[in-house]
Amino acid sequence: MPRAGNSLWEVMREKGYSRRDFMQFCTFAATAAGLGTSASAAVAKAFEKKDRPPVLWLHFQECTCCSESFIRASHPMVADVLLDAISLDYDETLQAAAGHQAEKCKADVMKAYAGKYILLVEGSVPTKENGVFCMIGGRTAEDILKEAAAGAAAIVAWGNCASYGCVQAAKPNPTGATAIQKLVNKPVINVPGCPPIADVMVAIVTHILMFGRMPELDSQGRPKEFYSRRVHDTCYRRPYYDAGLFVEAFDDDNARKGYCLYKMGCRGPLTYNACAVVKWNGGTSYPIQSGHGCLGCSENGFWDNGPFYRHLPAFPGFGIESTADTVGLTLGAAAAVGVAAHAVSTNIRKRKLIHDQVVEAVKDTPDSKEVE
Amino acid sequence: MPATQTYRRLYVWEMPVRLYHWLNALAITVLGVTGYLIGRPFTVGYAQEASFQYWFGTVRFLHFMAGYVFLFNMLVRTYWGFVGNRFASWDKFIPLNRQAWRDIVEVLRIDILQTRGTGPIHIGHNRLAGLIYFVTFFIFMFQGLTGFALYGPMSHSVFGNLAAWVVPLMGSEAVVRQWHHAMLWFYVLFTLVHVYLVFYHDYVEGRGTTSSMVGGWKFEREDRLDD
Numbered sequence: 001m002p003r004a005g006n007s008l009w010e011v012m013r014e015k016g017y018s019r020r021d022f023m024q025f026c027t028f029a030a031t032a033a034g035l036g037t038s039a040s041a042a043v044a045k046a047f048e049k050k051d052r053p054p055v056l057w058l059h060f061q062e063c064t065c066c067s068e069s070f071i072r073a074s075h076p077m078v079a080d081v082l083l084d085a086i087s088l089d090y091d092e093t094l095q096a097a098a099g100h101q102a103e104k105c106k107a108d109v110m111k112a113y114a115g116k117y118i119l120l121v122e123g124s125v126p127t128k129e130n131g132v133f134c135m136i137g138g139r140t141a142e143d144i145l146k147e148a149a150a151g152a153a154a155i156v157a158w159g160n161c162a163s164y165g166c167v168q169a170a171k172p173n174p175t176g177a178t179a180i181q182k183l184v185n186k187p188v189i190n191v192p193g194c195p196p197i198a199d200v201m202v203a204i205v206t207h208i209l210m211f212g213r214m215p216e217l218d219s220q221g222r223p224k225e226f227y228s229r230r231v232h233d234t235c236y237r238r239p240y241y242d243a244g245l246f247v248e249a250f251d252d253d254n255a256r257k258g259y260c261l262y263k264m265g266c267r268g269p270l271t272y273n274a275c276a277v278v279k280w281n282g283g284t285s286y287p288i289q290s291g292h293g294c295l296g297c298s299e300n301g302f303w304d305n306g307p308f309y310r311h312l313p314a315f316p317g318f319g320i321e322s323t324a325d326t327v328g329l330t331l332g333a334a335a336a337v338g339v340a341a342h343a344v345s346t347n348i349r350k351r352k353l354i355h356d357q358v359v360e361a362v363k364d365t366p367d368s369k370e371v372e
Numbered sequence: 373m374p375a376t377q378t379y380r381r382l383y384v385w386e387m388p389v390r391l392y393h394w395l396n397a398l399a400i401t402v403l404g405v406t407g408y409l410i411g412r413p414f415t416v417g418y419a420q421e422a423s424f425q426y427w428f429g430t431v432r433f434l435h436f437m438a439g440y441v442f443l444f445n446m447l448v449r450t451y452w453g454f455v456g457n458r459f460a461s462w463d464k465f466i467p468l469n470r471q472a473w474r475d476i477v478e479v480l481r482i483d484i485l486q487t488r489g490t491g492p493i494h495i496g497h498n499r500l501a502g503l504i505y506f507v508t509f510f511i512f513m514f515q516g517l518t519g520f521a522l523y524g525p526m527s528h529s530v531f532g533n534l535a536a537w538v539v540p541l542m543g544s545e546a547v548v549r550q551w552h553h554a555m556l557w558f559y560v561l562f563t564l565v566h567v568y569l570v571f572y573h574d575y576v577e578g579r580g581t582t583s584s585m586v587g588g589w590k591f592e593r594e595d596r597l598d599d
């Protein structure tokens with residue numbers, strides 16, 4: 001049942017958190033939203049007074065990696081608080097309720113808090129064959145999404161699935177997997193990644209709760225705070241890139257020296273994400289730090305730009321081994337042969353014309369003696 | 373056919389057209405070579421620390437610099453297509469009437485099927501060459517747009533921001549890069565065929581086609597002076 005009218009502080013107290021825990025949470029929330037610790041008092045005030053908006057978390061075509069990431073946020077208390085006090089009005093994978101009970105809970109929230117609740121969506125929505133590929137409680141994902149989106153105050157698309165369609169939408173996209181932003185006619189906060197970084201997810205939810213509005217978004221609906229720079233721009237291996245020092249094989253000496261992974265297919269130069277700054281698992285590391293190139297997991301259609309371990313993607317229609325260079329080189333060779341054949345043919349077919357011109361010209365050219 | 377031919381010297385390519393041509397050829401050569409290296413960097417001796425070398429950064433810098441030359445050069449040439457002489461004019465690139473299409477078929481007959489020509493030969497671009505340059509112009513624009521779209525986020529360049537819409541349109545930067553790279557081969561093919569055809573026309577027609585892009589002059593028999 002939705003707990004009406006309670007502020008976050010009240011809910012936390014009810015759950016047995018101390019005032020100190022609450023203040024700690026507020027400090028984290030302030031920093032996560034980019035305010036700095038000095039703002040924590042103001043944040044505490046907001047969370048004491050403001051009614052906590054209910055949060056619905058919908059799951060469609062996904063692998064639950066976003067949820068898995070979320071519950072591993074580096075500040076365990078933050079995830080606890082968010083899960084305990086905020087996000088559990090409806091979340092199929094984490095809620096205790098099941099079946100009709102769960103559906104009723106969701107329906108109650110949507111009715112009682114129309115226009116006020118926050119909608120978090122994990123997974124893409126199939127649109128082919130009338131959406132039969134993903135049905136919950138006898139209804140299609142598209143139907144469920146549209147109903148929930150209609151009354152939402154803010155919609156967040158978790159991960160590459162909800163933002164762009166991810167692997168389900170990879171060619172040939174058999175289920176017609178579609179991004180959330182293409183199905184609802186409201187602004188959607190896209191938080192791409194496969195999965196997104198836990199701390200980024202937490203920060204975005206906190207931002208919405210604290211300010212009651214969306215963070216600043218870029219043209220693709222991604223929060224600028226985390227997605228305005230490429231992994232490449234913040235990568236600590238960047239000096240090796242500029243110096244042209246590249247790993248040539250995963251077990252070579254250059255790999256041991258930590259050179260740039262560009263030639264191993266690193267997609268850092270075209271991937272917008274905060275991996276190199278926020279890092280993963282509580283700031284422990286990120287893929288490149290562990291010696292593996294970026295796969296571009298927060299980019300639209302990254303599955304279709306493989307193979308992952310080569311800089312140049314396969315050229316569409318020419319098989320996995322092809323690149324633009326193999327296709328181009330073949331065409332170039334064909335053109336060279338064509339040109340050579342044309343040159344030979346010219347000398348045969350236009351022989352008379354050229355011959356006549358030469359004869360005429362020699363005839364017409366004044367002899368050097370005549371000029372004198 | 374009179375026994376002795378009199379040739380007239382004609383000023384065909386004005387200075388801005390010639391300058392455009394060679395700047396363009398130079399820029400494209402630099403862009404092609406540096407672009408290929410960006411896509412497929414070679415292995416250098418790994419003796420030095422990163423702080424002592426910057427060759428890949430330099431290659432990229434040259435690419436971007438040549439990219440600017442390429443862009444502005446193209447803009448100037450486009451302007452000249454409206455104020456330049458009749459050989460440089462924009463309407464020489466677009467076959468807008470029946471006669472133009474008939475000319476194209478004629479050029480194909482003479483140059484590809486290699487039958488004997490009858491009528492006069494164009495003094496400026498022949499109609500087929502004009503059409504090909506017109507198509508090329510769009511590929512130049514495509515290359516400029518995809519290039520600056522990739523350049524924008526790494527530079528805060530105004531031109532980069534102007535082309536920012538290309539990325540969502542094509543899907544992602546990976547796709548933009550794929551096609552930006554693939555188009556490299558269009559330039560290789562174009563240059564191969566273009567230079568060959570210039571030499572071919574020079575050889576077969578004997579009107580100084582090759583040197584015309586240097587000095588601007590072409591030569592034409594007086595009895596054929598009706599372009």
Ligand code: HEM
Binds near residue numbers: 516
């Ligand atoms: C004839 C014209 C051009 C050719 C043949 C060309 C070719 C290439 C090639 C082959 C690449 C490598 C792509 C890859 O595999 O990653 C590249 C990259 C690039 N080009 Fe071009 N290009 C041209 C014009 C331009 C222009 C006008 C610009 C605008 C500034 C530009 C900007 C870029 C950028 C930003 C990159 C990515 C570089 C990086 O990641 O550091 N290009 N180009």
Ligand code: HEM
Binds near residue numbers: 563570
């Ligand atoms: C040795 C090298 C080259 C020579 C001798 C040459 C010569 C010429 C000549 C004589 C023309 C006028 C021909 C006609 O009207 O059909 C021309 C036009 C043109 N060439 Fe080249 N060219 C060379 C290389 C290149 C390269 C590398 C490029 C670019 C990839 C290029 C791009 C063009 C373009 C775009 C035009 C149309 C010019 C205009 O009117 O705007 N050329 N070239």
Ligand code: SF4
Binds near residue numbers: 233239261267268288
């Ligand atoms: S490892 Fe990847 S992200 Fe890092 S500098 Fe090299 S190409 Fe860029």
Ligand code: SF4
Binds near residue numbers: 273275
């Ligand atoms: S480094 Fe690249 S592939 Fe890896 S998590 Fe970050 S964005 Fe995704």
